[in-house]
Amino acid sequence: MFQTFDSPASPEQGPPRLAALRAALAAEGLAGFIVPRADAHQGEYVAGRDDRLQWLTGFTGSAGFCVVLPTVAGVFIDGRYRTQVKAQVDLAAYTPVPWPEVKPGPWIADHLAAGDVGFDPWLHTADEIDKLRTTLEDCDVSIRSTRNFVDSIWPDQPTAPLGRAFVHPDALAGESSADKRARLAEGLRSVGQRAAVLTLPDSLCWLLNIRGADVPRNPILHGFAILHDDARVTLFTDAAKIDETVRAHLGQQVTLRPPSAFVPALHTLQGPVRVDRATAPLAVSDELHEAGVEVAWGDDPCRLPKARKNAAEIGGMREAHLRDGAAMVEFLCWLDAQPPGSQTEISVVRALEGFRRATNALHDISFDTISGAGPNGAIMHYRVTEETNRQVAPDELLLVDSGAQYPDGTTDITRTIAMGRPDPEAVDCYTRVLQGLIAISRVRWPVGLSGRDLDPLARFPLWVAGRDFDHGTGHGVGAFLSVHEGPQRLSRLSEVPLEPGMILSNEPGYYREGAFGIRLENLIVVQEAAKGADAHRRQLAFETLTFVPFDRRLIDTARLSPDERQWLNAYHAAVLERIGPRLSEAALRWLQAACAPLQAAAAV
Structure with a gap:
């Protein structure tokens, strides 16, 4: 299994690792050090070598950081991890800090009267450090670029990954690497820039039509690249990752260099050189400035083109979701047939992966499956272990959030399932979450709006009941790339306009600590909205990619409006039509019952 x-x-x-770090800092005359989750590529999913936050604190979440000071060590975590962090760190040594509500600058000023706080410039962006320095301007604390002190006390730190790269066919990419490079180089020339530094692994993979194996779950290659204004690319990665097939695919315009040559190459560039201050390590711009090379701040030139999926990529994603939908339905049919109380969270994960493997197309899972029974479902990014494994008890909820990496697409789906007769309160919460998902699925909006503008639609049914959820409504998704992709999001923080071809998740939720968690998730793609006779302006809408039924045992039909019920019945009819022909006889019978039309509640 994966x-x-x-x-x-x-x-x-x-505690002992924290003590060792503080001793190393004191020897260097530092009052503190910042330990982020990120690697040099700002990856959410990091290789073992780069998992410094977990090694130091025990916290395994995919986002966060620790600020170590002489008398306090704050672990900054967002709303997804408020419950998880309390179980994973020693609370006598580490203090959880709600972030972004509490910003690191003011927190440092409150806990440190004076002194220098160090950071590794390869693990932080220019944006991040500029904001931190600005908040500390009026106090006696300074932020200083240093070596990495966690690495200096980590005796058995893993080596850098050497996953083999492989070719992503043009037929699935929808455009050749040469055409992509020419198009982006023209964009550099049009604004007078001589080159762009690429530091995001999924940007490298998208631009060069390759994939890699340097981190679990996401098929990316670690490396850096320089895209020149004549469409040449210099790729800095270990040669052991590139075999003859990949070398031939890259062609003569792509030069392969070792990672150690990256900084010297920066010093030789002629400016202006584009650097993304929001994603590139601060060390990149520092090295360019040191060499006297003009830095032109600007977005990574791959990010928006990568986010705007072309017809071939969308076609691949549609097929991947039909294949994955059939595996999910086979799994749900199997789960419903199991005797009450006979399964555990781990057995559920194993069974689901087995159904995906049976497609004979599974490259990997797209993240570790979240299988949370009862109170574990309220831990938003729960990862079951042998120690935490819980029996799936009768009459409680089971939250299953999972996904797959197929060569033609990446999937991510969440369903919450009633294991028996659900409590009325759970039914009410589930129905409100479902209403939020339906609202996002049905919305049409004028061109130019961002995820921030749509996010409240998913929350309104919960808000009117005094409830909410502490994560974004949706994240971007790559095409056989990172399951979490920027810059598009459905979030109150996102100001990136939504454009046709962008793929996002639609995943409202509700979590009651110690009791249950509910999340429902489909993937959706932005498309042009059908133009009605009375339309006065261009609008966009979402096409749903995921086809798996919702648990009708948890739906309060009386709460649904006629339009919501109509959408749900049409969705279930589409599930039956598209997934049914791909199923075993038993799963087809199960699906027919699961997709039967919901009737309007009888009038009282």
């Missing part, structure tokens, strides 16, 4: 159930968190190791 997923394992070991427990990487070691809370008991936190």
Whole structure:
């Protein structure tokens, strides 16, 4: 299996490791050090070598950072991890800090009267450090670029990954690498820039039509690249990752160099050189400035073109979701047939991966499956281990958030399932979450709006009941790339306008700590809205990619409006039509019952 159930968190190791770090800092005359989750590529999913935050604190979440000061060590976590962090760190040594509500600058000023706080410039962006320095301007604390002190006290730190790269066919990419490079180089020339530095692994993979194996779950290659204004690319990655087939695919315009040549190459560039201040390590712009090379701040030139999926990529994603939808329905049919109380969270994960493997097309899962029964479902990014494994008890909810990497597309789906007769309160919460998902699915909006503008639609049914959820409504998704892709999001923080071809998740939720969690998730793609006779302006809409039924046992039909019920019945009819022919006889019978039309509630 791809997923394992070991427990990487070691809370008991936190205090001695923290003491060792503080000793190393004191020897250097530093009052503190910042330990981010990110690697040099600002990756959410990091290789073992780069998982410094987990090694130091025990916290395994995909976002966050630790600020170590002489008398306090704050672990900054967002709303997804408020419950998880308390179980994974030694609370006598580490203090959870709600972020972004609490910003690191003011927090540091409150806990440190004076002194220098160090950071590794390869692990932080220029944006991040500029904001931090600005908030500390009026106090006696300074932020200083240093070596990485966690690496200096980590005796058995893993080596850098050497996953083999492989070719992503043009037929699936929808455009050759040469055409992409020519198009982006023309964009550089049009604004007078001589080159662009690329640091995001999914940008490298998208631009060169290759994939890699340097981190689990996401088929990306670690490396840096320089895109020149004549469409040449210099790729800095270990040669052991590139075989003859990939070398031939890259062609003569792509030069392969070792990672150690990256900084010297920066020093030789002729400016202006584009650097993305929001994604590139601060060290990149520092090195360019040191060499006297003019830096032109600007977006990574690959990010928006990569986000705007072309027809071939969308076609591949549609097929991947039909294949994955059939595997999910086979799994749900199997789960419903199991005797009450006979399954555990781990057995559920194993069964689901087995159904995906049976497609004979599975490259990997797209993230570790979240299988949370009862109260574990309220841990938003719960990862089951042998220690936490819980029996799926009768009459409680089971939240299953999972996805797959297929060569033609990436999937991500969440369903919450009633394991028996659900509590009325759970039915009410589930129905409100479903209403939020339906609202996003049905919305039409004028061109130019961003995810921030649409996010409240998913929350309104919960808001009117005094409830909410502490994560964004949706994240971007790559095409056989990162399951979490920027810059598009459905979030109150996102100001990036939504454009045709962008793929996002639609995943409202509700979580009651110690009781249950509910999340429902489909993937959706932005498209042109059908132009009605009375339309006065261009509008956009979403096409749903995911086809798996919702649990009718958890739906309060009386709460649904006629339009919501009509959407749900049409969706279930489409599930039956598209997924039914791909199923076993038993799963087809199950699906026919699961997709039967919901009737309007009888008048009282």
